Amino acid sequence: MSKLPFQTLKAFSDAHPKPSNRHFQYGTAGFRTLGSTLDSVMFRVGVLAGLRSKRLDGKTIGVMVTASHNPEQDNGVKLVDPRGEMLEASWEGHATVLANAATTDEFLTALDALVKAVKIDVSKPARVVYARDTRSSGPALVAALEDGFKALGIEARDAGVTTTPILHYLVKAINTKGTPESYGEDSEDGYYKKLSGAFKKLVAGKTEPEPLVIDCANGVGAHAAAKLAEYLGNSIPLVLENIATSTPGVLNESCGADYVKTTQRLPPNLVDKLKPGQRACSLDGDADRLMYYYLDERGHFYMLDGDKIAALVAAFIVDLVRLAGLDSEIKVGVVQTAYANGASTKYLSERLPVKCVPTGVKHLHHAAEHYNIGVYFEANGHGTVLFSPTTQEKLAKHEPSTPAQSTALNHLINLTQLINQTVGDALSDMLLVEVVLTHKSYSGVEWNSLYADLPNRLVKVVVSDRNAFRTEDAERRLVSPHGLQTRIDELVRRYGGGRSFVRPSGTEDVVRVYAEASVRSQADGKDYPHVIGTSTYVVFVTELAFRVAGLVYDEAGGDPSRRPKEFL
Numbered sequence: 001m002s003k004l005p006f007q008t009l010k011a012f013s014d015a016h017p018k019p020s021n022r023h024f025q026y027g028t029a030g031f032r033t034l035g036s037t038l039d040s041v042m043f044r045v046g047v048l049a050g051l052r053s054k055r056l057d058g059k060t061i062g063v064m065v066t067a068s069h070n071p072e073q074d075n076g077v078k079l080v081d082p083r084g085e086m087l088e089a090s091w092e093g094h095a096t097v098l099a100n101a102a103t104t105d106e107f108l109t110a111l112d113a114l115v116k117a118v119k120i121d122v123s124k125p126a127r128v129v130y131a132r133d134t135r136s137s138g139p140a141l142v143a144a145l146e147d148g149f150k151a152l153g154i155e156a157r158d159a160g161v162t163t164t165p166i167l168h169y170l171v172k173a174i175n176t177k178g179t180p181e182s183y184g185e186d187s188e189d190g191y192y193k194k195l196s197g198a199f200k201k202l203v204a205g206k207t208e209p210e211p212l213v214i215d216c217a218n219g220v221g222a223h224a225a226a227k228l229a230e231y232l233g234n235s236i237p238l239v240l241e242n243i244a245t246s247t248p249g250v251l252n253e254s255c256g257a258d259y260v261k262t263t264q265r266l267p268p269n270l271v272d273k274l275k276p277g278q279r280a281c282s283l284d285g286d287a288d289r290l291m292y293y294y295l296d297e298r299g300h301f302y303m304l305d306g307d308k309i310a311a312l313v314a315a316f317i318v319d320l321v322r323l324a325g326l327d328s329e330i331k332v333g334v335v336q337t338a339y340a341n342g343a344s345t346k347y348l349s350e351r352l353p354v355k356c357v358p359t360g361v362k363h364l365h366h367a368a369e370h371y372n373i374g375v376y377f378e379a380n381g382h383g384t385v386l387f388s389p390t391t392q393e394k395l396a397k398h399e400p401s402t403p404a405q406s407t408a409l410n411h412l413i414n415l416t417q418l419i420n421q422t423v424g425d426a427l428s429d430m431l432l433v434e435v436v437l438t439h440k441s442y443s444g445v446e447w448n449s450l451y452a453d454l455p456n457r458l459v460k461v462v463v464s465d466r467n468a469f470r471t472e473d474a475e476r477r478l479v480s481p482h483g484l485q486t487r488i489d490e491l492v493r494r495y496g497g498g499r500s501f502v503r504p505s506g507t508e509d510v511v512r513v514y515a516e517a518s519v520r521s522q523a524d525g526k527d528y529p530h531v532i533g534t535s536t537y538v539v540f541v542t543e544l545a546f547r548v549a550g551l552v553y554d555e556a557g558g559d560p561s562r563r564p565k566e567f568l
């Protein structure tokens with residue numbers, strides 16, 4: 001077995017020293033922190049991507065440079081495995097070890113140890129495809145990444161500035177090229193062709209929808225949405241907003257899917273642009289999350305989040321499977337996290353199997369793989385639908401006995417092409433939503449009325465050590481700090497039996513508190529400070545969230561003089 005090119009690695013590594021005062025962690029979203037601190041991490045991830053590829057016999061690994069919905073000065077990097085899915089969990093640990101080696105010598109020693117531990121044949125070829133979002137720190141960080149590729153002699157393909165889901169698509173398309181499982185042409189154009197082609201077939205013969213407004217978060221989704229619009233032609237009119245991708249300071253600023261979800265508000269600059277009832281949606285900074293919404297005649301804002309998307313899509317697919325005459329053979333299931341609105345869980349559980357898993361796309365994705373058709377969405381708008389390989393075969397081979405069965409079957413087959421099954425994809429999900437709304441002749445109002453959201457509130461608590469918080473039962477209960485869960489349970493009972501849970505964030509140095517009322521909101525017309533919306537239950541749930549946040553803060557030994565004043 002040949003050895004790693006230590007001399008070359010050393011020379012390159014010396015040019016990318018690790019900042020001594022930083023600890024890096026490969027978390028739910030890869031490495032993500034201030035862009036200005038990430039040079040050494042990028043270089044090392046470049047080398048690691050090559051080793052991952054060698055370990056997998058030269059299959060192409062994806063590398064995405066993005067910090068998604070986070071502030072513009074942040075950046076990050078994550079690896080994509082050959083089938084287009086997230087990096088295998090055990091390698092997250094290897095990534096963290098390499099990123100934290102203090103010196104070049106330690107880095108080389110860690111590389112050597114990794115090669116031995118996971119039995120990498122370094123003589124194998126290494127291939128990667130990489131891309132970045134529109135952040136201004138991107139080019140320099142990509143240069144560091146490319147040094148990692150050069151240091152290991154990796155065959156690297158630059159996919160340029162593009163969305164995270166397009167990069168995932170490319171990885172899968174490259175690795176399945178020329179095989180019976182070919183995922184599509186391995187180019188960005190191939191992606192637009194595949195999605196737009198399937199969309200046009202799915203809406204053929206239906207009335208053209210009203211224009212859809214897309215808030216592109218001033219991010220890379222603006223580029224992709226503009227190209228997609230060309231391919232879609234007049235099958236759906238798209239109006240693109242927040243497309244200033246080269247203006248400093250505007251990325252994700254008061255716009256984008258995360259802003260909409262966390263503030264439960266319309267991006268302020270859309271206020272005058274939406275007509276009552278007009279459908280609109282927001283992408284996040286790397287276009288893998290999607291939020292829909294509309295305003296009513298009085299200008300009230302209604303949000304259709306990931307849970308509402310899951311409800312809409314799952315019900316539609318269940319219907320199609322039944323209409324195709326396949327309901328005894330193909331079972332549809334849904335995967336959610338603890339953040340799913342309780343009303344959505346109730347709505348879905350009454351219709352099909354629903355599973356709750358810990359936060360983070362990889363958990364949802366893996367759980368969804370266990371269904372014949374698995375629909376997964378996080379409340380924040382990240383999700384997709386997976387058709388198992390045997391289900392796809394069944395669809396291809398099934399012989400319909402009536403014209404109605406044949407139509408439903410074709411719709412299902414076209415959905416497998418429309419949906420980006422590698423990862424949540426805002427643009428693909430948007431077209432999916434549009435297909436369902438068109439087929440059902442739903443406006444946002446009808447969609448929204450599938451169920452009424454329970455009022456809820458999410459609060460962040462800054463603590464000195466979030467690792468002191470450990471959970472069980474898909475993060476719905478705390479096992480440590482000892483006794484805290486019991487006190488939360490008591491509070492929840494006092495507030496009329498809603499729901500609240502506490503978990504450490506995997507992407508930020510905070511503990512998150514979620515609280516939800518048990519009864520749906522009825523507007524009482526009053527205004528309350530610190531409160532989103534106007535209803536007694538919203539006030540209740542806000543109070544509950546801030547009480548739990550107070551408990552968490554005090555339990556974690558927070559400084560009383562800096563205790564946020566809204567905590568109760």
Ligand SMILES: CC(=O)N[C@H]1[C@@H](OP(=O)(O)O)O[C@H](CO)[C@@H](O)[C@@H]1O
Nearest residue numbers: 028029360361378380505506507508
């Ligand atoms: C409450 C919430 O929205 N949490 C988000 C957030 O994770 P945290 O572990 O909660 O920081 O970022 C993840 C990555 O984008 C996303 O998967 C998840 O849903």
Ligand SMILES: [Mg+2]
Nearest residue numbers: 068284286288
């Ligand atoms: Mg994102």
